Amino acid sequence: MVTKNQNRPPLSLTSTPPPPSNSKNFEGDVLLLDNKEQRVGAEKMVGTPINGRTRQAFTVVNGGVHDLGPSSAPPSNAGSDYGVIEFTREDVEALLSEKAKRKDRFNYKERCENMMDYIKRLKVCIRWFQDLEMYYSLEQEKLKNSLELTQQKCIEIELLLKIKEEELNSIISEMRRNCTSLQEKLIKEETEKSAAAESLVKEREARLDIERSHSTLSEDLGRAQRDMQSANQKIASLNEMYKRLQDYITSLQQYNGKLHSELSSVEDELKRVEKEKATIVENITMLRGQLTISVSSQEEAIKQKDVLATEVSSLRGELQQVRDERDRQLSQVQTLSSELEKVKESKKHSSTELDSLTLKANDLEEKCSLKDNQIKALEEQLATAEKKLQVSNISAYETRTEYEGQQKFVNELQRRLADAEYKLIEGERLRKKLHNTILELKGNIRVFCRVRPLLADESCSTEGKIFSYPTSMETSGRAIDLAQNGQKHSFTFDKVFTPEASQEEVFLEISQLVQSALDGYKVCIFAYGQTGSGKTYTMMGRPGHPEEKGLIPRSLEQIFQTKQSQQPQGWKYEMQVSMLEIYNETIRDLISTTTRMENGTPGKQYTIKHDANGNTQVSDLTVVDVHSAKEVAFLLNQAANSRSVGKTQMNEQSSRSHFVFTLRIYGVNESTDQQVQGVLNLIDLAGSERLSKSGSTGDRLKETQAINKSLSSLSDVIFALAKKEDHVPFRNSKLTYLLQPCLGGDSKTLMFVNISPDPSSIGESLCSLRFASRVNACEIGTPRRQTNGRSIESRLSYF
Structure with missing residues (x-):
């Protein structure tokens, strides 16, 4: 899953809230600034004292910028609406972290005017940052020029140093030659001894001077190198500041139209992909029909080929028989001719026998001619059959080639269909991400619905299925229909899990919400539903089955894995856990080693x-x-053993209290000094139940009444939030008073509504779905990231 905060603007300097949208989208999406805060913000912008000191604005003469030294602040002409303005880090943080107070939430005109004034002041700040960027670019160019001059000086000094060394070496060699010559001429030329000694002293002094100059040049070179390193550090810091400011300005310019443009493009892409999928399915159906026809025609051609081959073989056999008959007749004719000759030679036979023999000979000749004609006809038939066989072979080859082409085309269409389905899945993921982002901007409570599978004693029911799940593009995976007495009730939530959904699939949908706790947000996830609907299974899982772990163990594993992976980035986290239950409107500490409930x-x-x-x-x-995570698992096991659980007619292991797990996260980035403070609240509410079905008596009756009372108070709070009433009755029960920051504050809140598929619980299921729809419509405000440092006070459990 992609994250939810990808479309938010980056943090500047320390942390900044999301930038305001265009004035067309003010209604219902932006906070109304208080008039007093507007006046105070305007006074700060025009140079009033902040923290006991007064700032001096920079001077702008005829729209130009004076040349300032490296230590001077850049001039600014950003105050076209508020005069000449200078901004400090405190001013920018005060402007970006300005928090509005709502007086009249329906006075949209005043809200728009206040937001326009806030946008003007934000534009002034952006212009000042642009001037600051220009000033730093000029400073960067100056530092580059000075660096190039220093490098050139260093190169020249090195060249001079090499020249001096060569000269010194030549002088030393020369001195050595002169010394030897002087030693040889010492005896001969005593008169020149004093002059040679003086010249030697002078050369030594020159050498000392050269050595001193060499040491001074080395010191100058070291000083230049240190200056170069400091200049490089300044350039690197300026480049980093320039990049951060440039990224922040770019994100501010692009953020306003980004969400709506992406949402519209994704919707268009989904529609186009759906149309393309329909056409591809039609083409595949048509091609399959053509393929079937071509295959059948090929089979017929092969059968016809086999028939013609058998016919040709039979004709060849008949031709051979005719040829044999012809040879036999010819042999008979020869025999008769010899006999005729014998008869003529002997002339002893009668003329009647001669005529009969002549007639026989004529008959035989006629038969031979007929046989010859039959042989010719058979040869013609054989040639025609061979031609037909060749034509059938050619048609069979063409059919096979066409079949292979159709098969390739079908494979290509299947590949395109797979690509379209992949694009459809990706588009659905992006749609979910944008939908979640829009819900966060609206401040709605997100609601997931989960239907548990039928149990063994419930599967024998003859009333049929009471739940159905629409599969249309708009509602796939988000809608559920309940049929009661022939009437269908339709509900739509942020996600609907069918009975076949696994624990891992459920956790994948909330993993990004759990990650928000590490990012410094307050996160609350609670499970609601009737008793026996699978709330505790969803939150805790089944003990002894690792593949069926619930949301709480999986969330803790993800948090500690992310903590380990972010250590190379400089992040260090401290985490604290507390667990409590609300039993009969009384708070109990589930991990205390000294406090126990007695009687x-x-x-x-x-x-x-x-x-x-x-x-x-x-x-x-x-x-x-x-x-x-092992330490938390041990504490969870201890809390599970201490939790109040009882047996009723509806559930053998019914939770008789509301369980609240709280993980407090403190994060510090040592490289950037950034601090975050997040809270993860995971709550397993006790199940609502009817006294007539549960059969509760005694203590169980008292527990049921307390549970139903607290859930009824939760329903009253949801009704008040949905109607946007001025007074919300959070104090009516310990549960609602504890959940007040999650239901009416700046928390990211998600509710699981667990549903039982048992037909005998259809009334409770309908009530739970209706309650979940009201929760999904509640707006509790935009989540706010907690970046303040850790309190030094005694440890307390925060929500």
């Missing part, structure tokens, strides 16, 4: 509190530092 009375009283930042904390709750 229904808790040893400690836990209170829920909200701070000014929208965080929720549970006092005195046990928080454990964890470093691996």
Whole structure:
């Protein structure tokens, strides 16, 4: 799965919120700025004191920029609407992290005017960054020029150094020659001794001067190299700042129209691919029919060829018989001729015998002529049959060639069909990604529906299937139909899992949401449904079966794997786990080693509190530092053993309390000093049930009443959020008060609605689906990334 944050703008300097959209898309998608905050932001933009100091704006003369030294700040002419402006990092962070306060959410005109003013101030900031970019490019060119001059000076110094060394070597060799000559002439020329000594002293002084100049040149060379290194470091830092500013400006310019253009292009591509798929299926059907016809015609031609071959063989046999008959007749004619000669020679026979013999001879000659005609006709038939055989061979070869061509064409169409199906799958993935991004921008609670398989004692029902899943392009994988008393009820959610869906397929759909917790967001996933519908199986899985692990173990494995993979990038994470349950409107600590529930009375009283930042904390709750998934698995096993579970007529292992698992994540990037603070809340709600079906009595009756009361309070909260009422009754139960940041804050929230396929539970299933539809329509606000540092206060469980 691709991530959900790919279409968001990159962070600038520290962290920045997404840029505002065009004014056409303001309604319902942007926050309304308070008038007081607008005045304060405008005063900061025009140079009012910030943090107790006053900034001086740069001077712009006739639209030109003066040449400034390396330590001077760049001039700016970005304040066309607010005067001459200078921005510091604090100003940019204050502008980008400005948070709006809603007074009248339906006053769209005032919201548009406030947002236009905010866009103007943001444009001023962008222009100032463009001027700063131009200034840094000029500084970069100056530093490059100075670097080139320094390199040239270094090259010249090296050349001079080599020349001096050569001169010094030549002088030394010359001195040695002079010394030898002087030693040889010392005895002969004593008068020249003083002059030679003076010249030797002068040469030594010259050598010392050369050595001193060499040392000074070496020091100059080292100094130049250090200056070069510092200049390279400055250039690298300026290049990095330039790239970051350029990427940020480009992302700001492209972000406004990116989502809508991608969404429209993907929809067009999906429609085109669907049409192409239909035409390809029609072509394949037609080609298959043609292929069948060609195959049948080829088989007929082969059969005709075999018939003609047998006929030719029979004709050849008849021809051979006729030839044998002809030879026999010729032999008879010869015999009769010899006999006739004998008769003529003897002349003893009568003329009647001679006439009869003559007649016989004439008959035989006529028979021979007829046989010759028959032989010619048979030879003609044989030639015609051979021609037909050749024609049939040619037609069979043409049919085979055409069959091979059709087979290649069919293979090509199948390949194109596979490509189209792959494109269709990719387009569906992109559509899901864009759909999730739009839901995050809207701030809706995402809802996944999961239908569990029928159990062994339920499969014998004769009422048939009550659920169906539409397969159209628009609703495939997102819709479910429920049939009750001949009436069909249709529902559409963000994702619908059929009974055949595995635990791994379910987790793949929420893996990106779990990743958001590591990115610094508050994430909440909770399972809702009647008792026995598979909520605990979805969240925890089946113990002892690794392939059926639930969302909580798989989420922890993914988080610790990602933590390990991000260590080379400089990220270090600290993680804390807490687990509690709400049993009979009382909070219990499931991993505490000292507190236990005895006789229904808790040893400690836990209170829920909200701070000014929208965080929720549970006092005195046990928080454990964890470093691996095995440690968390051990704590989960301990919590499972401590959780309240009971047997009812509807479920032998029914959860009698709401289970809340919280993972607190602190992340620090040592290379960029960036800090993130995320929270992952995974909640397994107790199942709703009817007293008439559950048969609860005593403690089970009290538990059922408490569960139904808290779920009813959750329903009241959802109704109030869906109607956008001013007052939302979060305090009606411990569950809703604990879930307040997830349902009414800046959290990424997802609800699993678990459905039982048992026909006897059709009423509860319909109520659960209707409740899930209302939850899916609730807008709770846009998620906000937590980048503040870790608090030094005592450990508390935050939501």
